[in-house]
Amino acid sequence: MSIYGNIYKSIIFPLYSKYIKKSQVNQEYSQAKKRLSWNKQQLEEFQWQRLEKLLAHCWTNVPFYKKHWQQAGIKNIEEIKSLADFAKLPVLTKQHVNEYYDELIPASAKGKNIKKATGGSTGQPFKFELDELSNDARQAIMWRGYGWLHAGLGAKSLFLWGDNLGKTSTLRKIKENLYHRFYHRKMVSTFDMNLDHMDIYTEKINQYKPETIVSYVNPLYEVAKYINREKISIHSPKSLLTGAEPLYEYQRKVIEQAFQSKVYNTYGCREFMLIAAECEKQQGLHINIDHLVVETLNEQHEHVIAEAGDIVITDLMNYGMPLIRYVNGDRATISPSPCSCGNPLPMIEKINGRKLDVIKTANGQMIPGELFPHLFKEFSGITKFQVKQTQLDSITLLIVKNDQFTEQNQLVINDEINRYSKGELQINYKFVDDIPLTKSGKYRVTVSELK
Numbered sequence: 492m493s494i495y496g497n498i499y500k501s502i503i504f505p506l507y508s509k510y511i512k513k514s515q516v517n518q519e520y521s522q523a524k525k526r527l528s529w530n531k532q533q534l535e536e537f538q539w540q541r542l543e544k545l546l547a548h549c550w551t552n553v554p555f556y557k558k559h560w561q562q563a564g565i566k567n568i569e570e571i572k573s574l575a576d577f578a579k580l581p582v583l584t585k586q587h588v589n590e591y592y593d594e595l596i597p598a599s600a601k602g603k604n605i606k607k608a609t610g611g612s613t614g615q616p617f618k619f620e621l622d623e624l625s626n627d628a629r630q631a632i633m634w635r636g637y638g639w640l641h642a643g644l645g646a647k648s649l650f651l652w653g654d655n656l657g658k659t660s661t662l663r664k665i666k667e668n669l670y671h672r673f674y675h676r677k678m679v680s681t682f683d684m685n686l687d688h689m690d691i692y693t694e695k696i697n698q699y700k701p702e703t704i705v706s707y708v709n710p711l712y713e714v715a716k717y718i719n720r721e722k723i724s725i726h727s728p729k730s731l732l733t734g735a736e737p738l739y740e741y742q743r744k745v746i747e748q749a750f751q752s753k754v755y756n757t758y759g760c761r762e763f764m765l766i767a768a769e770c771e772k773q774q775g776l777h778i779n780i781d782h783l784v785v786e787t788l789n790e791q792h793e794h795v796i797a798e799a800g801d802i803v804i805t806d807l808m809n810y811g812m813p814l815i816r817y818v819n820g821d822r823a824t825i826s827p828s829p830c831s832c833g834n835p836l837p838m839i840e841k842i843n844g845r846k847l848d849v850i851k852t853a854n855g856q857m858i859p860g861e862l863f864p865h866l867f868k869e870f871s872g873i874t875k876f877q878v879k880q881t882q883l884d885s886i887t888l889l890i891v892k893n894d895q896f897t898e899q900n901q902l903v904i905n906d907e908i909n910r911y912s913k914g915e916l917q918i919n920y921k922f923v924d925d926i927p928l929t930k931s932g933k934y935r936v937t938v939s940e941l942k
């Protein structure tokens with residue numbers, strides 16, 4: 492780490508956060524780091540204590556939960572004595588949050604919370620709130636996770652991030668630049684990434700020479716493909732962290748080849764920030780169980796381990812708008828085994844990704860969205876793609892092609908899709924210059940507009 496990085500981490504940041512920001516980030520950060528010296532059982536006990544306290548708060552102070560849980564047959568919150576009991580509580584969906592927004596905020600927190608919004612995968616904005624202490628705590632948890640990947644406090648970082656910065660005023664831009672420079676990081680928006688101007692990104696990386704690059708998966712993958720194709724000499728950072736979109740192994744390979752450095756997957760979402768992160772062993776992602784409860788459920792709403800399930804998450808620190816057993820729409824496989832690195836936080840074996848839109852046929856065939864990235868990666872003539880369904884009897888493949896694309900490719904693709912659809916889908920091709928992103932700058936593989 493550079494001299495600035497070290498001074499920043501040990502002196503500037505603690506003073507800044509305590510006296511100027513009046514925040515608890517630094518205190519939360521040192522406590523969170525200390526907890527990594529505990530064993531798993533100690534962490535689980537700590538998690539349970541935090542959960543018990545939060546549940547009591549919800550029962551007494553958050554009108555929505557008492558009703559929601561009573562309807563599920565809970566007479567008294569003290570009935571919930573373990574994580575197994577906790578699983579009896581009904582889940583919380585995005586629709587619940589939209590519909591009962593005010594009832595999810597305790598009277599004491601009204602008007603004091605920090606308000607956030609997400610673009611949402613369908614482009615529909617989703618709003619939520621959190622109290623200040625929990626905002627500090629989640630930043631501490633993020634710094635802890637990034638810390639074991641050479642990307643912690645003070646590390647010179649370049650962010651390739653999908654946020655739309657287009658409408659920001661000049662003054663705000665200057666302020667943001669100063670803020671990021673203080674944090675020793677540079678933000679590069681990938682929202683307007685244009686495949687004809689990829690040199691913008693490689694030049695920025697070569698100029699800034701970051702210790703780490705933190706990026707959405709797909710823009711980094713595009714940059715890496717460009718580097719490999721054009722044989723560009725590129726600065727090699729100590730680590731590359733990806734997040735916000737599912738990372739496929741073939742993408743990891745291409746990125747690692749381009750930068751001659753390891754790619755670490757992180758998993759988070761705006762509602763909770765960092766949920767889990769890989770470590771140097773790359774045996775899965777360590778779950779921040781001292782800050783969150785992360786469960787995976789099958790279709791019968793039972794806990795599953797070692798098989799893919801729907802993720803439900805509880806933020807143990809957010810008392811301002813508690814999200815208890817919140818379904819975030821992603822799927823993951825929790826591992827029964829610990830990691831060999833010595834970090835006691837348990838593991839997610841695999842992030843199975845956002846539940847991608849399923850493609851359907853008139854005879855009831857369901858084609859999982861995951862098929863398509865695996866199919867299209869086989870064709871070097873396809874730069875980008877999206878599968879769109881607006882009618883039950885057809886799909887449209889939006890394809891950004893390059894000169895290696897052949898008509899033969901098209902026949903192979905048709906064959907593969909026909910195999911899964913039993914020939915029930917008319918396949919339309921639309922060759923385009925680019926694929927539009929969602930409002931939060933994410934790339935969607937499949938888009939189903941069927942009702």
Ligand SMILES: [Zn+2]
Nearest residue numbers: 770830832834
């Ligand atoms: Zn590990």
